[in-house]
Amino acid sequence: MTAKARIRGVIIVGLLPALFIFCFFVIVPIIWSAWYGFYDWKGIGAMKFIGFGNYAEIIQDPVFATSLRNNLIVVAASVFGQVPIALALALVLRQSTLYQRIIRSVVFLPMVLSSVVIGIIWGYIYHPQIGILNSLLDWIGLGTWKQAWLSNPNISMYMLAIPIIWNFIGPYMIMYIAALQNIPSEIEDASAIDGAKPMRMLFSIRLPMIWDTIKVTVVLCISGSLKTFDLIYVMTGGGPAHSTELLASYMYNNTFSIYRFGYGSAISTSIIIISMVLIAGSQLLMRRNTR
Amino acid sequence: MKKLLLLTLMFVFTVSLIGCSSGNNKTANSEKTPAASNGNSAKKNEEKVKLSLWHNFTGNDLRATMMRDQIDKFQKDHPNIELDIQAIPPDGYKTRLKTVAAANEMPDVFMMWPGAMTKEFHDGGLIQPINALLDSKPEWRDGYLPGSFDSFTIDGNIYSATLGLTPTSILFYNKAILNQYNLEVPKTWDELLNAVKVIKEGGLTPIALGNKAAWLAQSSIISSLADRVTGTEWFLKAAAQDGAKFTDPEFVEALTYLQDLWKAGAFQEGFNSIDNTQMEVMFAQGQAAMMINGGWALSNLAANATPEQLKDMGATVLPSIPGGKGNPNSLSGALGSAFGLSSKVEGNRLQAAYDLIYALSGPEVQKMTLDSSNLVSYKAELDESKVSSIFSEVYKLVNSVERTPVYDGVMTSAGSDAVNNGLQELLMGGDPQKIAQKIQDAQATSLQ
Numbered sequence: 001m002t003a004k005a006r007i008r009g010v011i012i013v014g015l016l017p018a019l020f021i022f023c024f025f026v027i028v029p030i031i032w033s034a035w036y037g038f039y040d041w042k043g044i045g046a047m048k049f050i051g052f053g054n055y056a057e058i059i060q061d062p063v064f065a066t067s068l069r070n071n072l073i074v075v076a077a078s079v080f081g082q083v084p085i086a087l088a089l090a091l092v093l094r095q096s097t098l099y100q101r102i103i104r105s106v107v108f109l110p111m112v113l114s115s116v117v118i119g120i121i122w123g124y125i126y127h128p129q130i131g132i133l134n135s136l137l138d139w140i141g142l143g144t145w146k147q148a149w150l151s152n153p154n155i156s157m158y159m160l161a162i163p164i165i166w167n168f169i170g171p172y173m174i175m176y177i178a179a180l181q182n183i184p185s186e187i188e189d190a191s192a193i194d195g196a197k198p199m200r201m202l203f204s205i206r207l208p209m210i211w212d213t214i215k216v217t218v219v220l221c222i223s224g225s226l227k228t229f230d231l232i233y234v235m236t237g238g239g240p241a242h243s244t245e246l247l248a249s250y251m252y253n254n255t256f257s258i259y260r261f262g263y264g265s266a267i268s269t270s271i272i273i274i275s276m277v278l279i280a281g282s283q284l285l286m287r288r289n290t291r
Numbered sequence: 292m293k294k295l296l297l298l299t300l301m302f303v304f305t306v307s308l309i310g311c312s313s314g315n316n317k318t319a320n321s322e323k324t325p326a327a328s329n330g331n332s333a334k335k336n337e338e339k340v341k342l343s344l345w346h347n348f349t350g351n352d353l354r355a356t357m358m359r360d361q362i363d364k365f366q367k368d369h370p371n372i373e374l375d376i377q378a379i380p381p382d383g384y385k386t387r388l389k390t391v392a393a394a395n396e397m398p399d400v401f402m403m404w405p406g407a408m409t410k411e412f413h414d415g416g417l418i419q420p421i422n423a424l425l426d427s428k429p430e431w432r433d434g435y436l437p438g439s440f441d442s443f444t445i446d447g448n449i450y451s452a453t454l455g456l457t458p459t460s461i462l463f464y465n466k467a468i469l470n471q472y473n474l475e476v477p478k479t480w481d482e483l484l485n486a487v488k489v490i491k492e493g494g495l496t497p498i499a500l501g502n503k504a505a506w507l508a509q510s511s512i513i514s515s516l517a518d519r520v521t522g523t524e525w526f527l528k529a530a531a532q533d534g535a536k537f538t539d540p541e542f543v544e545a546l547t548y549l550q551d552l553w554k555a556g557a558f559q560e561g562f563n564s565i566d567n568t569q570m571e572v573m574f575a576q577g578q579a580a581m582m583i584n585g586g587w588a589l590s591n592l593a594a595n596a597t598p599e600q601l602k603d604m605g606a607t608v609l610p611s612i613p614g615g616k617g618n619p620n621s622l623s624g625a626l627g628s629a630f631g632l633s634s635k636v637e638g639n640r641l642q643a644a645y646d647l648i649y650a651l652s653g654p655e656v657q658k659m660t661l662d663s664s665n666l667v668s669y670k671a672e673l674d675e676s677k678v679s680s681i682f683s684e685v686y687k688l689v690n691s692v693e694r695t696p697v698y699d700g701v702m703t704s705a706g707s708d709a710v711n712n713g714l715q716e717l718l719m720g721g722d723p724q725k726i727a728q729k730i731q732d733a734q735a736t737s738l739q
Contacts, residue, residue: 123564126564127561127564127565128559128560128561128564128565129559129560129561129573148560148561148563148564149561149564150561150563150564151561151562151563151564151719153719156564235564236503236564237503237504237505239503239505239563239712239715240502240503240505240563240564240715240716240718240719241712241713241715241716241719241721242712253708257704257708258704258705258707258708258737259704260705
């Protein structure tokens with residue numbers, strides 16, 4: 001037995017406890033949940049096996065379609081909102097002067113607040129009667145633009161995307177700053193000596209060197225957006241009339257409000273499948289871009 | 292290798308994120324409470340009797356402390372009965388109870404809800420009737436208001452004696468504002484529409500509404516409004532899908548009435564995104580002339596309005612509908628939760644359980660509940676010095692009108708959910724006919 005194989009053995013043994021806990025609390029419940037998805041079950045009483053009946057219903061369910069569409073809006077807003085903004089902020093704020101540190105804290109601040117608090121704050125910003133947004137519009141003379149921001153189904157989803165973006169820029173910015181600071185200064189110095197302008201430096205040195213971090217953040221972004229629940233739950237509860245329903249809130253409502261445990265489980269399983277597909281897709285796209 | 296690592300990481304992330312949400316499904320059913328399992332283990336000892344009791348009076352409000360005092364008093368008065376008490380906060384109570392119900396490990400005496408829950412427990416053979424107890428105390432039984440046992444009754448057997456009453460559709464009005472516009476309290480639908488028009492022209496919100504949680508328009512408005520149009524009998528048939536459907540013209544007509552009220556501008560902008568607490572504050576502070584809300588608003592009104600403002604408030608039933616089949620002098624309302632009795636209790640434990648239930652729901656407790664500003668479905672003398680003027684007005688109102696069912700107290704959860712969302716859609720301009728169809732489909736499917 002070579003030394004290398006022995007080390008590998010030690011590593012595997014060391015990983016086992018964590019792996020066991022992970023399986024027990026994450027993998028097993030997912031399998032259970034997928035299993036319940038094949039049943040018609042009210043939580044109490046007999047479970048009736050209905051095969052793919054729940055899944056057939058999901059495909060035809062107009063509310064599921066709405067929540068999928070809304071969720072894709074959130075995913076798009078996160079990937080094309082959070083990532084670029086966080087990256088731009090990271091590039092501006094990557095040094096550690098006092099001024100930059102203060103701005104960084106401000107950007108990170110929403111992450112520290114509980115999402116219920118954020119929901120309530122933004123609920124008051126959008127409030128139809130006493131909201132800051134409507135008062136602001138009045139004040140700058142755009143009173144005709146005033147809206148019931150969260151109950152107009154044509155715009156409410158986009159209005160909800162704004163606090164979602166605002167809330168999660170902070171952590172991505174921190175990740176980018178860490179990645180940018182990890183770029184060896186020799187490389188930057190060498191390119192400067194070769195006469196690289198800032199733009200050239202950005203696209204030829206910095207972005208390629210943090211590309212893996214960007215990929216990871218995109219994955220985090222997509223999976224985070226697909227499980228968005230708390231903010232929506234606090235701000236609109238998925239309403240009015242399901243117009244801001246997301247996959248997670250629809251799953252919750254079916255499971256815990258109207259006690260359709262089987263159908264709710266089938267929705268959870270669909271969420272897993274959808275996020276896998278989206279993440280695999282995004283990785284494929286981003287791989288082609290680098291080469 | 293690096294790519295593999297990255298892929299694994301991604302897998303772990305997605306899976307763990309989603310795992311959290313789906314994992315919750317199980318907590319409700321996998322957690323078992325050993326405390327509840329002593330149902331059959333009563334000792335043979337004739338002297339000492341053991342009973343388990345579950346309740347949700349954990350708060351610090353007047354009523355909860357009063358109930359806890361009563362339980363203490365019962366223990367002191369009955370040294371031979373040993374109580375194993377579980378006090379569970381209201382938020383988690385129903386889930387805990389459903390969990391032990393699923394495992395067939397019910398406590399001996401426990402708080403339960405009328406309607407769907409009682410029926411579920413009855414069908415599962417988990418509870419036993421208390422007719423014998425009621426018949427042994429006729430003066431107590433006859434003290435209840437008419438209909439007080441109906442949603443606890445299955446096949447002529449009564450399973451519980453209610454501790455409270457929640458009227459859900461009271462029309463609250465601000466006397467000062469109505470006077471200011473020279474308006475009478477609206478008694479008919481036309482008077483209501485006229486009042487809406489006049490108040491709106493005056494620049495005030497006619498009726499405050501906070502329908503974000505979606506059940507409000509259902510419990511408070513449509514339960515009573517639709518009853519005016521269709522009559523109670525039609526609703527009970529439609530809910531049972533027995534000879535009536537929610538697509539029937541009378542229900543569509545009821546939906547149209549509500550939509551007309553919205554079209555007349557009765558409610559403020561954005562009511563679908565503010566909650567019922569905010570609506571109560573709006574009304575309490577005189578920003579709206581009226582509000583349609585349930586008995587639960589009383590404590591919030593008392594907290595948000597000055598005594599002068601409270602004196603200005605009045606309460607009545609929703610106006611009558613021309614040609615409606617329902618009794619216009621009625622109010623939708625639900626019976627409050629009450630103590631149920633496990634089917635496993637027998638012998639001398641049964642007598643002890645009867646004593647306990649009587650001690651916690653008898654005439655004295657009903658009177659004390661009322662004096663702590665909670666409505667009861669029992670003929671008790673109200674001590675007006677202990678409650679606000681609006682509370683005694685609502686109390687008198689409830690005692691003078693007939694009570695009709697609340698939609699979500701009778702329909703299945705899926706059916707009620709369809710009504711809730713349908714009404715939000717209706718109040719955004721949705722087609723009443725299509726909404727009625729959705730409600731009909733949801734109720735019919737969930738009954739199968």
